[in-house]
Amino acid sequence: MRALNAFLRDVYSEKQVIRDGVIPEDFVYSSSGYLPQVNEVTPPSGIYAHIAGEDLVQAKDGTWYVLEDNLRIPSGASYPLIARNITRRVAPDVYAANDVVDNRDYPDLLARAMRYSSCGGIPVVLTPGRYNAAFFEHSYLAEQTGATLAYPNDLVVDNNQLYFCDYSGAKHKVGVVYRRISDEYLDPFCFNPDSVIGVPNLMAAYRAGNVAIVNAPGNGVADDKGIYYFVPSMIHYYLGEQPILKNAPTYLPFFDDDYAYVMERLESLVLKDVAEAGGYGVVFGRDLAPDELERLRRSIQADRRRFIAQEVVDFKDLPSVDAGGRPCRRMADLRAFVLTGKSCRVWASGLTRYSNTPGSMVVNSSQGGGFKDTWVLSR
């Protein structure tokens, strides 16, 4: 986390990491998450990723791997919370018999991280509206953190300061926005001019240092699938440390050696399109017919920067119950949440996402995956 924050600070200022040849400039500048609009803007607290969702998997041999970093709007923390609330009431004896760390401190961790970065004023959670798939989470986290739930029309920028307007026309200064609207829609004057869910001039207020945005705009450059490959070298470069968790073995066809390897072993690798998210654009070489493989080969050849290839990590599957209530085993991954304010805190829980299809490794909820609470044991 510290390395990713350092990378974001660097890449939006001096870009030393590129000059020193640690990361080829192609991977920064052609990343769709790189926003030159926030170049040279340092967030008020110097923190870019206040809330990070780290997707982890455990291989059959017990090794943990980092599968993906989510530094934009990692969602899902409210689900384990609500699940824990219910299960503690329904089955208190389970918790009495197992030393499960209470995870209901998440709202407190979140509120602290928001308060730390606040530029003075009320905290708000900015939601695109009730029809957003994650609206429950937006309103629940607002309730639990005591922040005001704001819709885009409730916010205005006057004199480079963000305000929340109440029904009487009174304006309340906003110090920190936990926004659940993606970068491109945040400010029609800075990003997508057609956005109707943005707040005009929000970026000007942010640039002036009058409001903190959680997470900072432009973080997409650091959780780009192409940049993922370089995270271990980033940790070494910025912190002089060795990574504690491994990356899944990854190859960039961009590099000639990796290209040759990928072309040769395509059948046994998993290929990811760096422009896609939510489990889309992921293909397993072994599932492809010869002509499909050939087509994939040609796509890689045409745009080597667009793909990354990974060895297939043999996930450990977890016990679950299927739709008919019968016990079964399903592939799962764990999204761990890391909150950064004055210091970095890992939430002692997380969102376990599992696949609803036997044998499938795609766990995203947009692709039919389910979720579970995650216990961290204190013994």
Added chain:
Amino acid sequence: MRKLALEYETRLGFSAPVRDHRFQLRCIPPDLPQQRICDLAFDMDPACPTFEEVDSFHNHVMVGHIPEAHASFSYHMSAIAFVDQSLARPSPYKPLYRYQSALTRQGPALEALSGEVRAAIGTSRRVDSPLEQARYVCSVVHERIAYVPGATTVRTSAEEALAGGRGVCQDYAQVAVSVCRALGLLAKYVAGVYAAEGATHAWMEIYQAGRWHGLDPTNDCAIDDSYVKIANGRDYGDCVLEIGVFSGEVDQTQSVHARVSELAADEQ
């Protein structure tokens, strides 16, 4: 060195009064070694308090809000500029400008043109410096696009403009920028005014030997001391001169008037 009188005016008319109008204007030319700006005057109607900021591309941005109902909005800028392009100072190398941006992204038409230009340059020994390559690009682009006002809009991408073969200065500049980037050059889009009366103008800049050099693909020439830059960026999207949101379902009319004139000898 030339001493220029600048004037730039934009008028927006609404078919019915609008309220709660928030806007950003990029209309103040930056004070640079090659263009010293003085005697700057700016006014708006209706007037409102404004806030100035500098964006990440170093453009001056005027931010304002008119809460009351108004059926028109206009602003006017005038200044004196001392322009001498030879005084431009070195700028840091910014690889960002080698990568295509939203409006310069290539499709079949741009890819074909870039390939053609690349082949032509490869066979010629005379065009090897970035600036010479870019001048060649300008001449090709100038040839491929007919100057037809109204054929394109501010949203038209370089690819669409080239495929249609018609456009205005914005399209010439974006097509040229796109082809230059495809050749591996660092190319910027520039919005400004120049010694001609009418609308605002757009051209491009090419990075060579630590400096940015202006080229005008619309007129197929290098820029001279009659060009005054107002904003620059990756493409038009970073240099929007006027953008606003307001409450009201209305039709909008816009008229822009820019004038750059060399001051008479006795005024110099």
Added chain:
Amino acid sequence: MGTLTLTKADQCLWLGRYTERVFTELEEFFRAFDANVDLDTQDFSAFWDACDYEAEGDKGTEERLFDMLYDYTDPSSVCSDMRAAFGNAILLRPELGTATTSYIELALLNLRKSKEPAARLVRHRTVCDDILAFWGAVEDGDAPLEVKSLIGVGKYVERADLCCRFGRPQAALDEALGRIGIFLEGIESPECLPLGATLSSLAEAIGSRGYDCALATRLADACVGKRSGRGSRLKDVSA
């Protein structure tokens, strides 16, 4: 002043109105049903009239009752009202709290489960219990005073209207209007909300049904009368 927007204020008012409408209509339905039991009749015409329910065609009594209670395609059915209450409640989660809003969800689920004629009256009882629990939880909870007050105003505006529709005595109506007056005290700037218009149309409805509407008119005037010369104020509130 809290961070209550015009939209949220409107949701509070309607949440009060819809919960009251479901509650009272179910109570009145039971009253009408009960009255028919001893007489061995199937006459619900007075009940339907009061609810502005117009049965189409030659539907039987049970079918009409079912539609009035459960037809989602009819915006004036009890079910539609309950769903509208739920729609407003989930938007007020941050203000009211998940525990409080969940009573509305329970009421909605219990109403859906009450379709079987045999279970109907007992289940309706549960729906009313849930709504009572909701009102109590709002009153007892940490919601800002303005939120509680607006829900209260909405609830008693609706009650006053229903009093007239169901032919309750003037005293019951005055009682409801008195409560509106009390809840209005908790709203800091009623002149900024469309309360004056709401109360004026209430006064009109009361008058048209032959009741004395002087008190309602006074309340409406009080809401618009407080308007001061204040434009937009700038007020900074620290966290």
